[in-house]
Every structure is written in structure tokens, then in C-alpha cells.
Amino acid sequence: xxxxxxxxxxxxxxxxxxQGVEPADMAAEMVEIxxxxxxxxxxxxxxxxxxxxxxxxxxxxxxxxxVANPDKxxxxxxxxxYPIRTR
Numbered sequence: 001x002x003x004x005x006x007x008x009x010x011x012x013x014x015x016x017x018x019q020g021v022e023p024a025d026m027a028a029e030m031v032e033i034x035x036x037x038x039x040x041x042x043x044x045x046x047x048x049x050x051x052x053x054x055x056x057x058x059x060x061x062x063x064x065x066x067v068a069n070p071d072k073x074x075x076x077x078x079x080x081x082y083p084i085r086t087r
Contacts, residue, residue, distance in 0.1 A: 006061075006064075018041070018048060018049070019043075019048050019049075019068065021043040021048055025043060025044060026041055026042065026043060026048070027041070027042045028040070028041050028042075029042070033050055033052050034052060036052060036053065037052075037053060038050055038051055038052040038053065039051040040076060046070075046073075047073045047076045048068065048073070049066055049067065049068040049073070050066070050067045050073065050076060051064055051065065051066055051067075052064075052065045052067075053065070
């Protein structure tokens, strides 16, 4: 897809509601998920999504995995030490 297209996509999704939450009401935090870098997106009352990344041999992002299933996010929201499985 290319870095420019991915950056454009991220910029675009930051301007629209996600799961009924306005962008201004969301928080994004860099965290460790499954032993690697990830992001947690939260609404005031819940975790709404996580992103994890795969990297190629040069350290560039080769895949982005999004988890938005509330059942899978429950452990993140409660702080339970349960790894998010992205595959």
C-alpha cells in the first residue's frame, strides 16, 4: 500500500466517528501488546480498538492488525494480563 497511502488513511479515519465515538473524545496510547509495539484507542468509558504491527527485515511496518471485537478487548479494558491475539 505504501507509507503515503497509509498515512493518508490514518489522517482520514481520525476525522470521523468510530463505533459511535467522536475523534475528540478518543484517546490513543502507545503500548506493548503481545510483546511488541501497539496502540490502544479508548473512549471515555471503554477500549474501542487496538492496533498491532508486523515489521519487515528493514524494520518497516509490513502489516497492521486491528482488533475491535469487544469480547477480545475486555482484557485490555480491565488491565488483565492477557495478551491480545491478532491472528
